Amino acid sequence: MELTDFLTPGGEWLRGDGRDADVVMSSRVRLARNLAGFPFATRASDEQRSEILGKMRTASETLPLGPRRYFVDLTPPGSRRESKELELDRTLLHERHLISTELEKGKGPRGVAFGSDERVSVMVNEEDHLRIQAIRSGFALDEALADARALDVALEGAVRYAVSPTYGYLTACPTNVGTGLRASVMLHLPALVHAQEMNRVFQAASRTGLAVRGFYGEGTKAMGDFYQISNQVTLGQSEEEILRKLSRMLPTFLEYERKVREHLVATYRVKVEDKVFRALAVLRAARTVSTDEAMELLSAVRLGVVTGLLTGVDLARLHELFVLVHPAHLRRQAGRALDTAVERDTARATLLRQRLSA
Amino acid sequence: MGTIMICQVCESRPATIHITEIVNDQKKVLDLCEECAQEKGLAHGSANFPSLLKDLVGERPPVSAKKCPECGITFDEFRAKGRFGCPKDYEVFAEDLAPLLEKIHNAKQHVGRVPAGRAPDAGRDERLRRLRRDLARAVAEEQYEEAARIRDEIRQTEEALRGVV
Ligand SMILES: [Zn+2]
Ligand SMILES: [Zn+2]
Numbered sequence: 001m002e003l004t005d006f007l008t009p010g011g012e013w014l015r016g017d018g019r020d021a022d023v024v025m026s027s028r029v030r031l032a033r034n035l036a037g038f039p040f041a042t043r044a045s046d047e048q049r050s051e052i053l054g055k056m057r058t059a060s061e062t063l064p065l066g067p068r069r070y071f072v073d074l075t076p077p078g079s080r081r082e083s084k085e086l087e088l089d090r091t092l093l094h095e096r097h098l099i100s101t102e103l104e105k106g107k108g109p110r111g112v113a114f115g116s117d118e119r120v121s122v123m124v125n126e127e128d129h130l131r132i133q134a135i136r137s138g139f140a141l142d143e144a145l146a147d148a149r150a151l152d153v154a155l156e157g158a159v160r161y162a163v164s165p166t167y168g169y170l171t172a173c174p175t176n177v178g179t180g181l182r183a184s185v186m187l188h189l190p191a192l193v194h195a196q197e198m199n200r201v202f203q204a205a206s207r208t209g210l211a212v213r214g215f216y217g218e219g220t221k222a223m224g225d226f227y228q229i230s231n232q233v234t235l236g237q238s239e240e241e242i243l244r245k246l247s248r249m250l251p252t253f254l255e256y257e258r259k260v261r262e263h264l265v266a267t268y269r270v271k272v273e274d275k276v277f278r279a280l281a282v283l284r285a286a287r288t289v290s291t292d293e294a295m296e297l298l299s300a301v302r303l304g305v306v307t308g309l310l311t312g313v314d315l316a317r318l319h320e321l322f323v324l325v326h327p328a329h330l331r332r333q334a335g336r337a338l339d340t341a342v343e344r345d346t347a348r349a350t351l352l353r354q355r356l357s358a
Numbered sequence: 359m360g361t362i363m364i365c366q367v368c369e370s371r372p373a374t375i376h377i378t379e380i381v382n383d384q385k386k387v388l389d390l391c392e393e394c395a396q397e398k399g400l401a402h403g404s405a406n407f408p409s410l411l412k413d414l415v416g417e418r419p420p421v422s423a424k425k426c427p428e429c430g431i432t433f434d435e436f437r438a439k440g441r442f443g444c445p446k447d448y449e450v451f452a453e454d455l456a457p458l459l460e461k462i463h464n465a466k467q468h469v470g471r472v473p474a475g476r477a478p479d480a481g482r483d484e485r486l487r488r489l490r491r492d493l494a495r496a497v498a499e500e501q502y503e504e505a506a507r508i509r510d511e512i513r514q515t516e517e518a519l520r521g522v523v
Contacts, residue, residue, distance in 0.1 A: 036487075037487055038490060039428070039444040040442055040445070043431070045494050047493075047494065153474070165472075169468075174459060202389070203387070206387050234463065235462075236466070236469060237465070237469065239470050
């Protein structure tokens with residue numbers, strides 16, 4: 001399938017609105033589900049995985065995925081040329097947060113169904129047969145759960161889930177068993193990072209049974225001062241309870257970041273302004289920019305926008321850049337391989353100059 | 359905007375991966391850089407489970423030599439990979455699993471939602487998995503007539519199940 005429509009991120013979660021959007025970039029809910037009549041995905045044969053993929057392709061035609069439905073088969077085909085193309089598609093979907101690292105890098109028959117507004121997606125043959133995911137802009141866990149649940153209920157009618165009265169939804173890994181629910185909020189914490197206060201965030205999170213992850217989730221590094229905070233317990237608490245606990249803890253992190261922002265602006269206004277405007281100037285003028293540098297500079301600009309130090313930069317357009325600066329998007333935009341780091345860094349700088357020109 | 363924490367293993371690169379492990383009932387946070395995390399096999403996979411698991415059950419020999427009659431996985435294999443092979447494993451290894459779930463979730467009973475109005479039919483789910491295993495074997499042995507027969511049977515069993523839903 002051609003993913004040419006995906007040059008510009010249309011993800012609703014990048015809009016920069018919703019509750020607490022000054023700190024909360026997005027809220028995500030994912031449900032892990034497995035089909036009862038199959039071994040788990042890691043132990044299923046390619047034929048069985050294909051059968052599951054086929055069932056999901058059919059089911060996806062009636063799922064509440066959004067205005068326009070997509071089903072992308074990510075199964076590696078025979079020819080090498082095709083598979084390079086597919087590799088790019090997989091990375092592209094991963095950069096857009098539509099699929100996980102595991103689905104991008106995994107093996108064998110697999111795929112993803114999603115809607116054109118990129119609010120929900122269903123990954124097929126990830127660690128579990130199905131990973132239902134819903135993302136919303138700002139702090140909106142309840143809404144994300146409602147979206148994910150609508151898909152879950154629709155899927156219930158199409159396939160039989162592996163469920164036990166004792167353990168709930170059975171998952172390949174017991175860390176997900178029960179509700180199969182992982183709820184997370186992506187926080188932008190530039191002030192806490194700058195003030196070297198992140199250690200306390202990690203401590204507070206771990207004390208309360210929450211996990212902290214990077215921009216691209218599990219096992220990824222923090223980029224652009226974005227951190228995802230999520231629940232760890234999935235058994236013995238209802239979905240609502242899990243969301244409630246996370247929501248109850250959240251204001252602590254938000255207030256903490258806001259306080260430090262206020263303090264920085266009040267005490268070191270010129271220094272913070274200098275950092276913000278310098279970042280914008282570099283983004284508007286540089287000839288080569290690495291991914292890490294781009295994310296760091298964009299983070300500083302975002303801090304400027306949400307603190308009101310900087311006007312005239314649209315938050316939604318800025319958010320798009322947090323996705324567009326990654327390699328697969330640059331390649332797709334350029335229409336060529338961009339094999340060397342210099343080529344990519346140059347293409348990235350050009351994109352940033354164009355998009356942020358005054 | 360500046361680095362944050364330093365990796366606890368190499369003490370040189372910035373720590374970007376943060377793992378909560380439970381050692382002897384005590385929570386311990388590990389801050390690692392990507393390289394060191396990868397070396398520990400933690401960079402990908404589910405909640406860094408194998409390492410977590412090792413700390414939970416220790417290096418001692420398996421609690422039981424049980425083997426899942428459906429997918430053939432042993433508890434040792436599960437410990438090494440951190441993933442089960444099939445839904446049946448939760449039943450087969452229930453005893454070994456209980457203390458583990460207690461430590462991960464501090465719970466042993468699901469209380470969240472379950473599929474609406476579904477009649478539990480574990481017997482038929484098991485039967486479907488058995489049929490699919492037989493199918494895979496038939497295909498591997500190039501017994502195509504047998505394979506076709508099993509495919510029919512799978513279809514019939516699935517249709518019958520749909521009637522139950
Ligand atoms: Zn290290
Ligand atoms: Zn099994």
